Amino acid sequence: MAEIITSKKSSPRVDLTPMVDLGFLLITFFIISTTMQEQRVLKFFLPADGPPVLAGESTTLTLVPTANNVVSYFHGSLEEALTTKQYGVTGFSLSGGVGELLRKKKQDLRNLGKDKDMTIIIYPDKSSSYKNLVDLVDEMLINDIHKYCITDNEEAITGLNNAIKFSGQ
Known part of the structure; x- marks a missing residue:
């Protein structure tokens, strides 16, 4: 605690040494309790302008996340x-x-020598949650899939959903 020191001929003086100690204690506490970790951010690359890139039908897998954590x-x-069902x-x-589906597709293409050509197309449905989209991108990273894109083609989503409802899956 600060104390007032008085002498006969001088004005009162305050000893601030304990306050300096308290300041250093607070600085030490805040440095130790602060996290020194950088934020991790997903790198998102957009394609360059130009003609569309064609992908082979045998090497393409299309994923459509929908409501209730379902992926068509x-x-x-x-x-x-x-x-061909x-x-x-x-x-x-x-x-x-979906992870097992990706690994199976990758293994099938590896057997044919085309695993480098594997392309994943992700069409999020309007009923899909943002979490499902992030989970699918995580699956791409986990399964070491380098060629994937996120797009919105309403015709493909509607056609697939109608086919699945019709077939009873």
């Missing part, structure tokens, strides 16, 4: 997938989820 998917183009529904579970 189809292989190749929608028309071809509907005729190369579509389905999955979720985000560890076994049988």
Whole structure:
């Protein structure tokens, strides 16, 4: 605590040494209790302007996240997938989820020597949550998939959802 020191001939003087100690204690406390970690941010790259890039049907997988953590998917183009029944529904579970679907597609393409050409197209449905989109991007990072895009093509989403409802999946 500060104390007042008085002498006979001088004016009163305040000893601030304890206040300096308190200041250093507070600075030390705030330095120790502050986190010194940088914020982690997802790097998002947009394509350059130019003509559209074509992807092979056999190397393309389209994912459509919808409501209730459900992901509809189809292989190749929608028309071809509907005729060959190369579509389905999955979720985000560890076994049988979208991660397993990506690993299976990657393994099938690796057997053909085309694993570098694998392209994932993500069409978020209007009923999809932002969390589902982030979870799908996380799955791309986890499964080491470098070529993927996020787009909004209402015709593909509507056509796939109608096909899945019609087939009873």
